[in-house]
Amino acid sequence: MIKENIKKKGVDIKVKKVGILGATGYAGQQLLWLLRNHPNVEIEFIASYSHGGQDFSRIYGNYFGEFTKVCIPNTDVKERLGDIDLLFIALPHGKAFEITQMALDRGVRVVDLGADFRLDDSEKYEEWYGKTCDGKKNLSEAVYGLTELNREKIRESRLVANPGCYPTASLLALIPLLKRGLIQSNSIIIDAKSGVSGAGRGSVTQTLMCECSETIKAYAVTTHRHTPEIEQEASKVANEEVKLTFTPHLVPMNRGILSVIYGDLKREIDDESLRKLYEKEYSGEKFIRIKEELPETRWVKGGNYCDISVKVDKRTGRVIVVSAIDNLVKGAAGQAVQNMNLMFGFEEATAIDFISIFP
Numbered sequence: 180m181i182k183e184n185i186k187k188k189g190v191d192i193k194v195k196k197v198g199i200l201g202a203t204g205y206a207g208q209q210l211l212w213l214l215r216n217h218p219n220v221e222i223e224f225i226a227s228y229s230h231g232g233q234d235f236s237r238i239y240g241n242y243f244g245e246f247t248k249v250c251i252p253n254t255d256v257k258e259r260l261g262d263i264d265l266l267f268i269a270l271p272h273g274k275a276f277e278i279t280q281m282a283l284d285r286g287v288r289v290v291d292l293g294a295d296f297r298l299d300d301s302e303k304y305e306e307w308y309g310k311t312c313d314g315k316k317n318l319s320e321a322v323y324g325l326t327e328l329n330r331e332k333i334r335e336s337r338l339v340a341n342p343g344c345y346p347t348a349s350l351l352a353l354i355p356l357l358k359r360g361l362i363q364s365n366s367i368i369i370d371a372k373s374g375v376s377g378a379g380r381g382s383v384t385q386t387l388m389c390e391c392s393e394t395i396k397a398y399a400v401t402t403h404r405h406t407p408e409i410e411q412e413a414s415k416v417a418n419e420e421v422k423l424t425f426t427p428h429l430v431p432m433n434r435g436i437l438s439v440i441y442g443d444l445k446r447e448i449d450d451e452s453l454r455k456l457y458e459k460e461y462s463g464e465k466f467i468r469i470k471e472e473l474p475e476t477r478w479v480k481g482g483n484y485c486d487i488s489v490k491v492d493k494r495t496g497r498v499i500v501v502s503a504i505d506n507l508v509k510g511a512a513g514q515a516v517q518n519m520n521l522m523f524g525f526e527e528a529t530a531i532d533f534i535s536i537f538p
């Protein structure tokens with residue numbers, strides 16, 4: 180591994196120890212995959228809910244012979260907090276509150292890949308997630324981990340709320356328009372499509388082959404919990420209240436999110452000028468690629484990129500922004516690593532600096 184090679188060459192490298200809670204899920208596994216190749220990270224432990232005591236490579240066969248750590252039970256994590264600098268949490272909603280408090284109390288930093296700390300308002304959390312919010316105390320200190328938006332705050336933060344996959348694709352596409360007040364804030368419609376890994380490994384009926392192949396469906400129309408998350412962050416960027424329509428779809432592919440966003444422009448502007456404006460906004464951003472060609476999920480698969488293209492429909496005065504990400508990488512684990520790199524002062528692209536996989 181890279182880590183050993185560097186040590187052998189006698190280079191003094193800074194190493195931080197991390198634990199992964201929920202390592203057996205899709206997001207947790209993707210995180211482990213990335214961190215294994217991080218020169219400055221030692222994976223101290225991995226934890227699982229129902230596979231405590233099992234060799235990870237028996238759960239994910241691609242690790243056979245390469246990574247043989249045994250999962251500790253989730254319940255043992257509190258006793259291991261003293262061994263780590265940072266805890267990644269990739270658990271179902273509502274499960275991060277207690278352990279986060281314990282970690283912070285022990286001086287351990289936290290990156291939560293779930294939604295427990297994303298909403299500033301605990302009543303909104305309870306309304307959209309149908310769960311009590313036991314983490315009220317931490318909500319105010321959590322930094323929303325959309326890296327390109329909150330880079331400086333993330334560096335200093337103890338607790339990062341990694342964004343949802345749909346919000347990542349949608350907000351990155353909307354920010355340049357919202358920042359400049361170019362779009363009518365109540366006219367935004369987000370039509371987004373996700374591969375089935377977005378639903379996690381634990382989901383059952385809806386991701387069975389017969390249920391999701393050879394079909395495409397909208398779901399959670401008007402009720403998806405990413406709506407308040409996108410509205411919250413969009414409102415902050417726009418400096419006015421944004422209310423939008425968000426409709427997710429499940430499509431028969433493993434990975435990827437394509438977000439197609441419509442909105443009314445406040446003034447006339449052509450494609451070319453708008454594209455230049457996007458290029459300016461994201462100049463120097465390694466992982467945001469402004470394209471003339473329309474983005475496709477196949478060009479971001481396995482990578483930490485968000486590809487964006489922007490067009491104007493002159494007939495209607497509407498803007499159409501298309502963005503694509505890999506839900507498990509930029510939409511989850513890749514962005515979590517990007518945030519951790521900032522928190523520890525590592526080079527931001529460490530361990531995520533590779534081209535997407537195709538085919």
Ligand SMILES: NC(=O)C1=CN([C@@H]2O[C@H](COP(=O)(O)OP(=O)(O)OC[C@H]3O[C@@H](n4cnc5c(N)ncnc54)[C@H](OP(=O)(O)O)[C@@H]3O)[C@@H](O)[C@H]2O)C=CC1
Pocket residue numbers: 200201202203204205206207226227228229230231253268269270271272274292293294342343344376377378379380381382506507510511
């Ligand atoms: N999938 C995606 O594209 C994205 C996911 N996320 C977020 O990441 C988190 C994990 O998602 P994902 O990996 O997809 O989900 P999975 O269903 O694939 O994994 C869930 C993980 O949580 C554990 N778990 C299951 N039930 C419980 C429970 N009752 N108590 C404690 N632990 C439990 C599982 O352990 P075990 O396997 O041992 O039972 C597993 O490690 C979620 O909060 C999700 O919202 C965020 C962005 C994108």
Ligand SMILES: CC(=O)N[C@@H](CCC(=O)OP(=O)(O)O)C(=O)O
Pocket residue numbers: 292293294342343344345373374375376377378379427429510
């Ligand atoms: C296809 C699919 O089911 N996707 C998930 C979103 C996954 C994700 O990013 O969401 P959280 O981290 O907020 O759970 C969903 O719609 O619930």
